[in-house]
Amino acid sequence: MTRISAEPLAALRSRTSYKWQTYPADVLPLFVAEMDYPLAEPVQQAVISRVLASDTGYVAGPGPVAEAFAGFASRTWNWAVAAEDVGCTTDVSVAIVESLRQVVPVDGSVVITPPVYPPFFELPVEADASVVEVPLLAADEGWALDLAGIERAFIRGADALLLCNPHNPLGLCHSAETLRALADLSVKYGVAVISDEIHAPLAYSPGSFTPYLSVSENARDYGITVTAASKAWNIAGTKCAVMVAQSSRTRLQLASMPEEVQARTSILGLHASVAAYNDGGPWLSGVMESLAANRELLGNLLAEHLPGVGYLRPAAGYLAWLDFGPAGWGDAPAALALDQARVALEPGVRFGRQGAGFARLNFACSPEVLTEAVRRLAAVTPPAR
Template sequence: MTKIAAEPLAALRARTSAKWQTYPADVLPLFVAEMDFPLAVPVQQAIIERVLASDTGYIAGPEPVAAAFAGFAERSWGWAVDPGDVRTTTDASVAIVECLRQAVPVDGSVIITPPVYPPFYELPPEADASVVEVPLLLTGTGWQLDLPELEKAFARGADALLLCSPHNPLGLIHSADSLRVVAELSAKYGVAVISDEIHAPLAYMPGAFTPYLSVSANAREYGICVTAASKAWNIAGTKCALMVAQSDRTRLQLDSMPEEVAARTSILGLHATKAAYDDGAPWLAGVLESLDANRRLLGELLAAELPEAVYRPPAAGYLAWLDLRGLGWGDDPAAVALEQGRVALESGLKFGRRGAGFARLNFACSPEVLTEAVDRLARVRAGRQAK
């Protein structure tokens, strides 16, 4: 395994993505979910080959990437996926909206579990549905789904659950047992489950992640998996997401979508995603080694320089959910971090009301950048204490 190193700041600042163009050059951008690593060579080559062949038209179908994902799912999680059950579209958000349009009636309701990825508040209304919040529980052993409250929401007539698995921003991997209970409740009340599993390849412990559709026949009957290679291989801009259905009910939902849903898939994204699933595992292993070191380094830095910050290392992904209420930086500590420390974090307020006093930090960067970011925040803390 070859550890993958982040690119130097000079190279990163030449990128034109939002991460590197949103703020001035004196700001360290640790907000949006984009990594600072170079692309996997197989992914680079796949894109370059299509461009050199002038192959930049519309996709002919999902078959190449469907077979690649099926192989990856079997190797990674022991999940058997028929490539014929895989469809594609442009990105995970579009996939979620289109799945909700099929599974939820107009003026229906969709459950989300805050604190959660900010677009989850916007995607159900885009599908003409309202949002019902069932917050996660924080217990002595960590975060978890509030299964009794979920059942109450199901019984009150919710039409769907939008599940974030692994959960952003917490890096929480839902247990197989809790997912089985969700599936049982889904079948009991006839509630659709759309499981966003975009961060699944970024689990740190092998075997820790369980695909929702793999847990039971109940899960497969009412559930659809939405996923992509975009987070794990850093290719969000190539625009290809997958939807997986494994029952007659959910296959019909995917097949009932307008043809344009699939046609929006980028041919470059399709081939980049295929390369990631087929040949990107060594690169991913090297990136995970770097990320694992960074999530531990972050804990050490915070303990030494910002002891008031509460940090639980994520089980998956490269996003840290920081409880900064102990610093006295108000409801939006990310605003203080940016204004006084020149560090861009994602505001916890975007993740729901329970995000007040919190911020999300992206540690998919070099150890040097991460160290400098925490040093800057510590200087803000020291300056405020001196006052």
């Protein structure tokens, strides 16, 4: 296995993506979920070959990406997916909105579990639904879904739950037992579950991630999975996501989506995703080796330079949910980090009220950049209490 190294800062600053165009050159951007590694060669070649063939028209359906995802799911999670149960669209956010439009009536309600990926507060509203918050339960050993709170929301009439698995910003992989209990509640109360599994290929331990639809017939009866190769292979800009339905109910819901939902998929993104799922395994293994090293490095750096900052190593992904509260940084530590340290972190309050005092740090960078970022943060003067 060859470890994949991050590109030099000079090369990264020539990128035109959001991560590298938002802040001045003196800021280390560790906020948005983009990685600093070069693309996997199979992905590069897939896009280049389509451009050289002038093959840049409209997609003809999920076709090869459905087969590729089904194969990847089988190899990676032992999850049996039929290609005909896979649809495609432009990205996971669109997949969520269009799925919610199928399962939630106008003026219905959707449960979310903050602290959670900020668009989760907005996507149900885009689907003409309201948001019901059932925060995660926090404990010293980690976080968990509040199943009792979720059941109360279902009893009060919620129409759907938007699940984040693995959970962003925590890197939490919900256990199979928890997912089965959620699926049982889903069927008991007739509530749909839309499971966003975009970070799933980035789990650190084999078997730590469980696909929601794999846990039971109940999960498949009311559940739809939405995911993409975009986070694991750093191809968000190529625009291709997949949706998986494995029951007669949910297959009909996918089939009932407007034709335009599928047509929005980028043909370049489709072929990039096919290459990632089929041939991107060695590259991903090399990236995971680098991420695992950085995950440990971050813990060591914080222990040395910022011992008051709380950090639970994520089970998946390259995002660290840091608790600056015990260090006295106040409710908005990301603002202090940017102003005093010139380090851009994602503000915790964007993930819900529970994020006050927290910030999210992206460690998919070089060890040198990560080390410099923590050293800069250690020099910040917290506000007077």
